[in-house]
Amino acid sequence: MRMRTLEISVGAFMLAGMLALVVLAVKVSGLSLKTGGETYELNAYFDNTGALKPRSRISMAGVTIGQVRSIELDKANYMARVVMDIDQQIDNIPIDSTASIVTAGLLGEQYISISIGGEEAFLRNGERFEDTQSALIIEELIGKFLLGTVNKNE
Amino acid sequence: MKLDVLDRLAQLGQFGLGHVQSLGRSGIFLFLAIFSRAGFTGRGALLIRQLYNVGVLSLIIVTVSGLFIGMVLGLQGYSILIRYGSEGAVGQLVALSLLRELGPVVTALLFAGRAGSALTAEIGLMKATEQLSSMEMMGVDPLKRVIAPRFWAGVISMPLLAAIFNLVGILGGVMVGVDWLGIYEGSFWSGMQQAVDFVDDVGNGMVKSLVFGIVVTWIAVFQGYDAIPTSEGISRATTRTVVYASLTVLGLDFILTAVMFSEL
Known part of the structure; x- marks a missing residue:
């Protein structure tokens, strides 16, 4: 009988450990178990991706609709190629939409925000955003202000 | 004068040889304990008893310390991050520091103090009271009957204990951060989920705790088996277990971190 309570407590311990891991x-x-197969791929080329990382979120109207899969340099035109996984349900992004890299708050992390265009045709799997806006690098901006190269009249 | 220098040199040589010898002995010992599996059938009951001694009985200390460490992390993280208005990042601070470092390391240190010292004392006393030699006289291999189940129990328990420690610690952080200090629950969890990667953070933490489990249990059973069979010898062996195991865990943790997270 003593052995049985021992076995039960060991079983409960192992179960608790595995449950903790789950x-x-x-x-x-x-x-989440259902990540594969429910997304499609879109590309965008940026001059500068700033602190964008793989798995950064992609949002439209503030709602997350996908994440960045990879960021690599395109040797042909010296631009960063960002591959995005977009939720399969969001299949009506117009082809003239803009992908811009924005920052959440002043110190927050960077993500891609998509602003909707007006075309009737939609982006398909593997296509690219023609219109992109690079990350805003705060250091560069401060440097420009210090050197007075930002034109106030504009 | 010349002889004196040579004596010193010989002492140094003895010291070095002694340590290398004991390292080699412990390696052979571990090898024999693991691979002498012939006739392992019917040893399940032994393993379960050791899992109880090593794992279940360590559960309370691991849970309580995990809870308090998580709560302290939440409190400290909050008091610093609130200055920058980014108290939503407390979740990822607590989760990452627990999963990557504190979980495996603190669990291993507690495990060395709670289970490792007990193993050493038990095996050392078995040796001192000549239970091990009488087993050999009866044709029972003490490595198989005494050492192997204890070793495996330690190796199996350690990752499970670390997982429980991590979870309880994160819940402690939630308790302090969300329930007490009023951080918005949504940003707490989503920040955490975005920062934590299953393979890189949870997986590497588990690998660490498995390595620590092997090392701590190995040191504990070897020190017990190798103890001088007197009361003083056992007390020294027990102390050595805790000291060696703790130092090895901390040193190995640096090496493992350097290998796993060096690209950061």
């Missing part, structure tokens, strides 16, 4: 996976690291 909770860590699902609740803490946000791992």
